[in-house]
Amino acid sequence: MNRDTIQKILIGLFVTACIFLGIQVVDTNNVLENAPKTEITAASSGSRMTYGRFLEYLELGWVKQVDLYDNNRNAIVLASSPELGNRPQAIRVEIPVGASQLIQKLKEYNIDFDAHPLPQKSLLVTIASNLILPLVFIAGLIFFFQNSDQSQNGMSPMNLGKSTARYDQRPETGISFDDIAGIDEAKAEFEEIVSFLKEPERYTLVGAKIPKGVLLIGPPGTGKTLLAKAIASEANVPFYNVAGSEFVEMFIGIGAARIRDLFKKASENTPCIVFIDEIDAVGRERGSGVGGGNDEREQTLNQLLTEMDGFKENKGVIVVGATNRVDILDAALLRPGRFDRQITVGLPDRLGRLGILKVHARNKPLDKDVSLIQIANRTPGFSGADLANLLNESAILATRYKKNVITKNEVNEAVDRIIGGIAGSAMEDTKNKKLIAYHEVGHAIIGSLLQNHDSVEKVTLIPRGSAKGLTWFAPDEDQMLISRAQLLARITTTLGGRVAERVIFGETEITTGASSDLQTVTRIARQMVTRYGMSILGPIALETDNNELIFKGEMSNRIDAEVCRIVSHCEQLATRIIRDNRVVIDLIVERLLDSETLNGDEFRELVEQYTIPPKNMA
Ligand code: ADP
Numbered sequence: 001m002n003r004d005t006i007q008k009i010l011i012g013l014f015v016t017a018c019i020f021l022g023i024q025v026v027d028t029n030n031v032l033e034n035a036p037k038t039e040i041t042a043a044s045s046g047s048r049m050t051y052g053r054f055l056e057y058l059e060l061g062w063v064k065q066v067d068l069y070d071n072n073r074n075a076i077v078l079a080s081s082p083e084l085g086n087r088p089q090a091i092r093v094e095i096p097v098g099a100s101q102l103i104q105k106l107k108e109y110n111i112d113f114d115a116h117p118l119p120q121k122s123l124l125v126t127i128a129s130n131l132i133l134p135l136v137f138i139a140g141l142i143f144f145f146q147n148s149d150q151s152q153n154g155m156s157p158m159n160l161g162k163s164t165a166r167y168d169q170r171p172e173t174g175i176s177f178d179d180i181a182g183i184d185e186a187k188a189e190f191e192e193i194v195s196f197l198k199e200p201e202r203y204t205l206v207g208a209k210i211p212k213g214v215l216l217i218g219p220p221g222t223g224k225t226l227l228a229k230a231i232a233s234e235a236n237v238p239f240y241n242v243a244g245s246e247f248v249e250m251f252i253g254i255g256a257a258r259i260r261d262l263f264k265k266a267s268e269n270t271p272c273i274v275f276i277d278e279i280d281a282v283g284r285e286r287g288s289g290v291g292g293g294n295d296e297r298e299q300t301l302n303q304l305l306t307e308m309d310g311f312k313e314n315k316g317v318i319v320v321g322a323t324n325r326v327d328i329l330d331a332a333l334l335r336p337g338r339f340d341r342q343i344t345v346g347l348p349d350r351l352g353r354l355g356i357l358k359v360h361a362r363n364k365p366l367d368k369d370v371s372l373i374q375i376a377n378r379t380p381g382f383s384g385a386d387l388a389n390l391l392n393e394s395a396i397l398a399t400r401y402k403k404n405v406i407t408k409n410e411v412n413e414a415v416d417r418i419i420g421g422i423a424g425s426a427m428e429d430t431k432n433k434k435l436i437a438y439h440e441v442g443h444a445i446i447g448s449l450l451q452n453h454d455s456v457e458k459v460t461l462i463p464r465g466s467a468k469g470l471t472w473f474a475p476d477e478d479q480m481l482i483s484r485a486q487l488l489a490r491i492t493t494t495l496g497g498r499v500a501e502r503v504i505f506g507e508t509e510i511t512t513g514a515s516s517d518l519q520t521v522t523r524i525a526r527q528m529v530t531r532y533g534m535s536i537l538g539p540i541a542l543e544t545d546n547n548e549l550i551f552k553g554e555m556s557n558r559i560d561a562e563v564c565r566i567v568s569h570c571e572q573l574a575t576r577i578i579r580d581n582r583v584v585i586d587l588i589v590e591r592l593l594d595s596e597t598l599n600g601d602e603f604r605e606l607v608e609q610y611t612i613p614p615k616n617m618a
């Protein structure tokens with residue numbers, strides 16, 4: 001028997017099973033059709049009880065009412081018990097044959113019961129309802145088989161086990177290594193692989209072994225796909241491109257068959273590259289599926305492991321995997337001989353961002369006042385994709401304003417948009433507007449007076465996204481490490497908005513506008529305690545990466561107390577700074593209400609004229 005015949009038989013069996021199940025489904029529905037309304041929902045949502053348990057309930061006096069159906073073979077019982085939360089619930093009980101004493105018992109216990117006759121359905125309806133599902137399946141089957149001959153798309157049953165990888169014999173992805181910046185380590189690694197693919201003799205001559213698998217690990221948009229495309233076109237070898245999710249199938253064995261097929265094709269076309277994006281979809285740790293194992297996925301993963309072991313010496317199939325979640329990958333995948341090279345493709349640093357901006361600025365006319373260095377400074381945390389998007393947005397804005405070149409204004413607006421959302425227009429409501437002005441100036445003044453805080457970039461009353469006003473701070477450099485003093489300064493500054501509302505307008509006038517500030521504050525303070533060992537609880541990691549507490553019980557109260565202590569300390573400091581600087585705050589608010597936006601320099605100028613430097617900085 002060849003594989004196609006086996007597949008046909010399997011599908012035949014599957015359809016038969018479906019028909020059988022279809023009849024079953026129709027049958028059980030009959031039972032419940034006539035049950036009282038409230039009970040149907042509960043019963044069909046799955047509450048069931050054995051007959052024995054039901055008798056116990058009866059004896060304990062927990063049964064309120066019984067409805068018998070289906071010639072007394074099924075009952076819907078209304079019961080209430082401590083284990084049901086003392087709320088009356090409808091439960092289905094199957095009554096074994098020969099339980100005729102049941103009615104006797106029910107009378108004995110004085111239970112309200114009722115027997116419902118079998119539904120008087122017309123014979124025609126019964127036959128029709130029992131036949132519909134099987135007929136649908138048979139029709140589907142005929143349709144499947146008729147199409148399977150011509151079908152090329154892998155969706156017919158005959159093609160289920162075929163790989164869905166997109167394949168390029170001589171790929172022209174149009175991407176070269178010059179188009180990639182900011183991820184030099186990964187690039188260097190790949191340049192080496194390309195040179196192996198081009199001149200394998202050079203490596204084998206000196207006995208060098210080339211890795212079979214390279215795993216790219218990093219957040220989305222950092223250029224992983226870009227790298228894979230670049231090797232394909234630079235090495236000029238066949239390129240198979242597939243996403244891990246394409247191997248995740250409902251039917252056991254299909255994913256594994258697709259992997260087998262992919263590697264079979266690849267090994268007929270060596271040297272070549274197989275790129276598997278989102279490899280975590282197949283490579284998740286075995287036995288970790290929700291509700292026990294997931295046989296299909298495990299088989300698929302096992303197949304992948306086998307294939308990667310298959311070519312003992314690398315004959316020229318290089319598997320490149322990309323993932324964002326290396327932590328959930330099965331350890332077997334990372335063993336030597338499989339993905340033995342792992343390259344982290346992280347978010348770019350300042351120089352990396354500059355490089356990426358240069359790549360994407362190549363085909364865009366930029367005005368000479370646009371400084372890519374300044375953009376790179378303003379965009380920590382941006383991925384390569386975000387930066388590409390930023391320049392693209394700027395170009396769109398320039399077109400909208402009918403300009404031939406992209407100026408600083410468009411770029412700044414694009415940055416604001418990407419970070420904060422689309423701008424609205426400033427509000428007219430004078431009372432709220434004034435309160436928001438104080439709130440924002442509260443953030444800005446504290447941020448600029450605390451020496452451990454980033455400097456103010458801009459304060460504005462133009463709403464953006466869900467924020468009614470905004471204060472932007474410009475980080476001076478990429479921060480890899482953040483000190484305790486900086487975290488405290490961040491908490492104090494973030495509290496500044498609410499504190500200003502309270503000091504100036506009074507306790508009763510504070511608003512809901514601070515809610516996201518408060519979340520930020522709580523998050524930072526909690527991390528200081530549980531992650532960074534920056535509280536009196538000492539240098540202990542109290543929480544895992546998944547926010548699970550490591551020490552249970554009493555410790556959780558101590559953590560909460562510490563979080564409150566940190567926040568309250570910062571709140572006091574913020575209150576002091578706002579009170580001590582009331583004069584300059586009033587003045588800046590006045591200006592802000594007038595012009596709606598103050599840039600960093602304007603803001604600093606005002607501050608320098610009128611402030612008293614705070615004592616005892618956090
Ligand atoms: P990933 O596969 O890591 O999710 P992609 O490679 O698909 O990310 O990147 C999406 C887009 O972002 C690319 O097409 C490119 O325009 C841009 N990009 C991302 N990283 C870089 C980079 N390092 N250099 C240049 N452009 C990049």
Ligand code: ZN
Nearest residue numbers: 443497514517
């Ligand atoms: Zn705020």
